[in-house]
Each structure stands twice: as C-alpha cells, then as structure tokens.
Amino acid sequence: MTSFRIEGGTVLNRDDVRHFTFNGEKLSGFGGDTVASALLANGRQLVGRSFKYHRPRGILTAGAAEPNALLTIGRDGRQDPNTRATMAELFDGLEARSQNCWPNVDFDIGAVNGLLGPVLGAGFYYKTFMWPAAFWEKVYEPIIRKAAGLGRASYDPDPGSYEKCWAHCDLLVIGAGAAGLAAALTAGRAGARVIIADEGAHLGGGMIAERSIIDGKPADIFLGDVIGELIRLPNVEIKSRTTIFASYDDGVWGGVERVQKHLPDSAITPNRAMERLWRIVAKQTILATGAEERPIVFGGNDRPGVMMAGAMRTYLNAYGVAPGKRVAIFVNNDQAYDTVRDLEECGIEIAAIIDPRTCPDVGYHGSARYIAGAMVRDTAGRKGLKSITVRHDDGRDEVIAVDALAMSGGYSPIVHLACHRGAKPVWSDDHAGFMPPQDVAGLTPVGAVSGIYGIVACFNAGAQAACDALTGLGLTAQPALIGADMGRDAGLQRIMPVWSVPSARGKAFVDFQNDVSVSDIKLAMREGYDHVELAKRYTTNGMATDQGKTSNVNAIGILAENKGVSPGDIGTTTFRPFYTPVSFGALVGASKGFEFQPVRTSPLHGWAARNGAKFVETGLWYRSSWFPRDGETFWRDSVNREVLNVRTNVGICDVSTLGKIEIFGADAAAFLNRVYCNAFLKLPVGKARYGLMLREDGFIYDDGTTSCLAENHYFMTTTTALAAGVLTHLEFCAQVLWPELDVRLASATDQWAQMAIAGPKARATLAKIIDDDISNDAFPFLAAREVSMFGGRLRGRLFRISFSGELAYEIAVPAGYGDSVADAIMEAGQEFDIAPYGTEALGVMRIEKGHVTHAEINGTVTPADLGMGRMVSVKKDDFIGRVMNQREGLKDPARPALVGIKPKSPGDTFATGAHVLNIGDDVRLENDQGYVTSSCYSPNLGHAIGLALVKGGPERYGDEVVIWNGLAGTSVTGIICNPAFVDPENEKLHA
C-alpha cells in the first residue's frame, strides 16, 4: 500500500523507527506515533467492524472520544481489548488486532447483518426474542453475544503491577492545551503547588496541530518554551498520560496514569506500576478539557475515510500523515476552515468545500471549489471512501470522487468533570453546545470548554483564570499573557447547527460505536421513548464504551428538532464517572492474589506451622485448624485424636486471635458493670468472670471473660469475630454515652500471644515452667493473675478458664515470646503426651460441653434463650440492653431455647442448619420447632451431637423429634437432651 506519510509532524521522531503488526501484517511507524496515526500513514483506513451491523469502520478522531478504531493490543496476560488506536502510543514490537470480525476485517461474515438493517432497528432484540422465555438464556443470548460485541479479555493473569497514590496541590489543571498550560504557568510562577494533568502523551492539546505563529514564534517553538519553563518550576508537577476521570466531593479528583502501558515488554520494569490510580486533593481546579468536535449525521457518514476535520488536521500537522489524495470538507462552522488552510499548505488536493450555510464569511480566500448552501447526503465505497453525493441548494445531486472527507458539525465542550457531582450543563444557542455549569465551587472552566476559540484567546483566558483562582487562596499571581498572532487566531466562531442532513440517503449514524442511526432515534420517538433518558436506553445511543462523546449532543439535537423545541429543553443524560474506561488492574491496585486483603497471623503462627498446622481463614486471620500426623488421611482423624488427647492427657491451642482490650480508670468497674448484663462491680483482683454483652435492643452482642488484674485495671477478651466491633462499641459507650466516667481503653490483641493448655495433665505441664504455686487451692477455677515463669526470666498472665470443659489454663505472654514459650510448653508436656490442637478440635469440645459461640449468638437470641437468663442482673440500675431485654416478646416462654440434640440411632448424622419437627408433622413452616445451630462428631461419645434452638427448650429433654434437612432431602430421628454432653457436673473444670 502507498505511504501517506508526508513532511512535518510536530510530535514525530523520524530517527526512531518502530515496527509493529496489524492483524499479523508487519508495518512500521515512528516514535511519537499513535497506533492510529501509524495505521493511517501505512494507508490502513479500514481497522474494524461495527458492533451490530459489522460495517467497515475507520479512524474517526485523533483522541479519547474515538468510537470506531478499537483494537486488541498485546497478547497473553498483557492483552488489552477495546483499546482506542487514537490513544495507544506506538512502541516497537506492538501487536494490534481488529475486533468483532470473522474470519478477518476485510471479509467479515457478520456483515450480513447490514443487509438485515431494516429489521434490526432499535428495540429489535427486545421485541423479537421475547418468546419463549426459556430460549433467551440458552439460545438467543449466546448467539447474539457471539455476533455482537467488542474485544475479548485475556484468560491469563496480568503480570503487571498496579498501585494507588494520593497527591495534594493548591491548583489542579486538567488538560494541557493552551488554556491549561497558561494556567499552570501563571500559578507555577506565583509559587503555588500545581499539578497539571493531560490524558495525552504530548502536552499542548490543540497546539500540537498548530502551524501558526504564537507570541511571535512558530507554534511548536512557543509550545516547547512553555513546557520547558513548567519543567524547570519545582512546584509544578506535570502528569502526562494521566486521565482525570472523575470529580468527587471536597475537591478530590480521580485519575489514572499510564506509567508503562506505552512501553514494549523489553522496556517494562517489573516492579514498577503499569498504571497508577491517583486521588488528587486540590484546593482549586482549572477545567481546561477543551471541546469535542461533532460529526454530521448524513448517509454513509461511517465509511472509512470520513474523519473529523480537527482530527484530520492533527494527523496532518502533528503526525505528518495525509488523509488522502483528494479530500472534501463538509463543515457548518468557521473553526473547521483551519483544516482547509492546512491541507492547502501541504499541497493536498481539495475537491470541494461543502458548507450548508448560504453566505458564510469565513475569511477563506483559497482556490478550492466552494459549494455554499449544500450538504453531503451519501457516500460510496465498499471498504473505503470512493465518492460523496452532494445535494445542492437547488435540489440537484452531484457525485464527487474523493478518498477522504473531513466533517465538522460544531464543538461540544467537554463538560463531564464539571457535572459528575450533579450540576447540569447549560445549553447555549450562541455556541450550539452545552456549556459547563458555572457555579461549581472550586472549579473554573476555561478555554474551549467555556466557549473560547483560538489559541491566543484560550491561553490568555487560562492565565487570567489561574490568577483569579489563586486570589481565592490568598496568593498573588501575574497572568502569563501573550500577544496576538499573525491573524490565524480569529477567536470568532459562527455555526449553523445541522443535527441531521434532511436529504440523507442510507444509514446515517449518530452513535458509531453502538450503530445507532437517525432512524432509530425517530423510531424511539414514535414509540413514546422521547425523553432523553428513555431514548438513550431504547436506542442504546451513548451507551457504548465511548459513552457517546461524539454522539450524545447530536442525538439531543435530533430529539429537539423533531419535537420542535430547543436542545436545552431536552437536556442531557446524567454524567457519571468514568470519563473514559479505566482498567480493572488500576482500580484493583495491589489488592489481588495473596494481597487481596491484609493477612493477620498470630504470634504463634510460626510455631503452628512448624507443628504441621493446616490453617483456615477466619476474617483476616489465619488460624490453625488441625495438626495432621503421619497416617492420618482425613481431617477428622486428626481432630478426633486431638480431642481425645485433651480429654485424657493435655493439649495446647493458639487462642491469640481472641480480642483483647486493656481497660483502665477509676470508673473501669462501673463502666464494665454498664456494658455487661451481669454484675462486674465487685469482681475481686485476681479473678476472671464470664460476661455477656447485650445490644441496646436486648439481644446478645458478644461474650467473653474479663479479669481484674489490679485495682482499676481490667483485661477483657472478646470473640475473634467481634474484636473490632466490641472495641468500637466500648469506645462509643465511653466517649458518647458516659463521657463523665474515668475509663480508658486500648486494644492489645496483637500484643499478647495467648494459648490454652487443657486436659487432666495441664497443671502438671504448666507447673514445670511457672514459678508460682498453681495448685487447685492456690490457683482455683477463674483465678487470673500475673505469674513468674522460667525462674523469673519472664512474666505472663495466667487465667484458669476453660472453653473445652477440661481442667484448663490460658497463658498470655508478650507476643515476641509466644513462639519460644509454646515450644517450652510442648517440651514440658512431652512426658504427658501433649499435642497441639486446632480450632476444629476446639469446636468439637465446646459442643460436647454445650458452650455457645456466634453459631448460637446469632443476633436473634437473648441470655434466657441460651439458658443464661439468670445472669441478667435485676439489681443493677442500668446497663446496655436492660430495658429492651425486658420486653414482653423476649420473655415469651415459647421462644426457642438452647438444647442438645443427638440421633436416636448412633449411626445417624445430621447437619448444622437442619430443622427440628415433631414426629408425624408435615414439613411446613408452621410446624417448625427450631433448628440445629452447631453439630459435630463426638469422639468421646462415638456419635453425632449438636446444639439446637428449639421451642420449649430444656422442658423437652428426652423428646424424640425429626431432624429434617431440606437441602439434602434427608431426615433422621433425634433426641433432645442436655447440651452438656460431657461432664455436666463441671467436675473436670474444678479438678
């Protein structure tokens, strides 16, 4: 194919040749090229197929709004689908592939949809594939999804890393065109902390495509000088390749920086982020996002070779790419004539200028044929433009042979970021566009986004806007003003809106990416969907990945024109983040794989791992769940052994994950008395007590033990699950409810390694390492105090408490000593056959003993429901939950209450969650008697056991019931019993 590369190109480095492939074909471009400019330079106008009709599509724009040229770039884990060729920088070795075509982009079977166009209008899928309903999921949707659609995501993991950062500044400038650069320069010279962000690789915005003289210098020299000064200012941070994609409250902006996405694999630094997600806090913000040129809606306006006039100028001047050999221009406004002049300067033949205005005075004095009062109604060419059909003002049609057409239907200010927080853009007839809202606090739109045209006018307005914004911050600045140029910069813009060409023949597209034509919008109106939000959803206009950047205002104009109202009366749809698509990688950041969430490990994690523990994730914690030994093939083999060993010898278990809270203060006892439902005021020094904490609504919140270690010093333990919740609750009570109490709280969960030593030989084991007397008389059940260990080398806290029901202690030592103390206990217990046990064995033993956990304390139970009604103090004036716990409904004797449950036939088993029914009753909700809350196999009893909440509670001990499992479809006969299956008289506890 012929090369379309010509002289010039402000951003090109012609010494840097870069090779790439497009659909496997080897091509080359230069440093500075985008994939789009390189494809055009190589004569590739056809780059993809459209979403619905599979029509051939080319490159429409030179920027972020591109609806057509979506390519899949890269391979394997680095494959990025739906990449806009206009934004992707060319690197050496880049692989790009077309999407949505089969077998290839030149010959695409799906194009048959184009012939079905007349029946594939808006709402077609909704209307056609309604019946039979079951066919939708199995037949219609998979077929439609295969035919329609965009690129495919890779199944391989992305090898790149991503990160998130915060940044702070006085002034954030969004957009580095003329207005933005002037604002940054003004603020930078004044000493303000400035961040200037631009989505492009090259700063300058429209200036990179400028050939005129600015402030007495050629545009590229002027631009280079400005950027050079900004780089030298230490208080200005320049973020190119950074898209500000969202506006959040309080001057916080979301941005994504493409740090290494533009580099070849060989140049990627593995430990550096591919993309960086920024949250930028700005005291003031200058919105200099510019304006988007609008297409004109005429027949065949989507044919490859039809391009936005401004984009054509950018390819010409910035990238040195000629759009074609013979070009026509179809424009309705003055600005677009810059493209005419530049084409002429480059010596490209202009076949015709078609302007629907009858007497335009644009100051154009060139030699090209000029057709006023005319419009393009149709185009021809199978895979690229061959000719256009012009409808003259006298009704005559004329076919003009061209291979490229520039179009410009006016300019839509890029108002998105000004509207993300709910403000609405305002229609302006003068500008024929929606202008940004003016009253957004801390935000100043300036430049093309606010309807200012021309480089010099935008530059000076940007400089002044920065001055004004800084004044609000108490800073003084001098605007970086420049002089007028050589006459190119008229600063005047006249426009005659053309929402759609009345004489259009064939499909006239409004939304290129979603294949929405003007007839679809008219159909939506006929069917009653003429509200802008309904028309959008009915036609899908503006719902593609480009979010209608080139189509929304035209669609609004068409709705307005056909309803006979102003576009301002129609209004826009809602602007929401993200401005352009943001990769999942950037949003996920570092939170993936093992780093998906923080990991908490106990101080005894290493000890447990050395002893072969299998770990289970509980919240953020990794807890040791069982310790398999050689020959044990099934987890329950290990658990049964661990349980029996505790019941006959001694075991050691890591309980460090329990929440631990140090409580100090003269009113600490009074405080505890108010947060627990049972009495704590008279807990003596050296004693632990089991406490039940209620919620204010009278149900149980959490349980645990609290020990009095010294006067005005208490040590509370909570369940692992609610460690953070209980601390927050206590802080609320102390700070908000009773700020007059002298009490201080500190979380100590991570400061202590705590282990349970349980079993008949627990005392004998611990006596070998603890210096103090821990005989039953000296250290009885519920004793709790600091002890000396290892001949005075270490002090720890010893508690005689038991969750397993055995003679048991919990010993807490400073976290750093945990590992070696656990080893020492293992060594001391070796002669008693000590073995570690995990949370599974712990769970079996607490069920055997009838102790509750959050399986029972599930938010619906009161102390009375668990047989602990007598713990609720009747003497205390006040405590959390006191009043509401006495509600009539919570004292109903028919409430389900805690019981034990076991199978009548010892071989039967049942599952947690199974429901309890009376024998002979139908399986119906009204017959429900309760449900199993916990269940396990008891190695001590040799059969399944469980805890259950059953109507009637302990009065039903001995009753035979049905344990019904609706999920498994099974039921077994069970017997209700005392939940204390093991040692109901607590003889072991007190031994």
Add this chain to the structure above:
Amino acid sequence: MSSLVKCPHCGLRPREEFTIRGEVATPRPAPDAATDVWFDHVYLRDNPRGDHREYWHHAGGCRGWLVLDRNTITHDISAVVDASTLKTGTKS
C-alpha cells in the same frame, strides 16, 4: 458522600478512615423512661433530604467518636466536633 473529613484531632483525613454509625438519635433515655421513649431511641431514625447530624468514628485514626453535621444533598460538612464534648449521648 464527602471525600474528606476534618477530624478535630487529626485534621483533614480521607473518609475511608472513618466508619459511620448513623443519625444522632434521641439521647439514651433513663432506665425508667416510658417504653415509647425507649423504642424511639433504639429503632426510630430520620432519613432527611438536607441537614443531617451523624455519629462518625475515626476508626483508622484517633478512634474518637465525632458528631458531624452533613448535608445529604450537597455532601457539605458544616461542623465536626468530638462527641464527648456534646451532651448528645445520655439524657441528663
């Protein structure tokens, strides 16, 4: 939702450091208060369009409970104070 909150102890901090408990409801009633008063306190909450007074907890910072006056339409925060300095919690 506000992006930044000016904690009276820690200064301007991102909202991710905070957890929100909800409306500053009626003060905690006396134990012998009428049942209706208790039910209102425990269960009834307003969900206004406009000014809203809320408890926020600086869980990822000083762990102070704050009372925050926030507009649910504009998300503007007009005041943040340490809750312990207000008599919002318990009826005196």
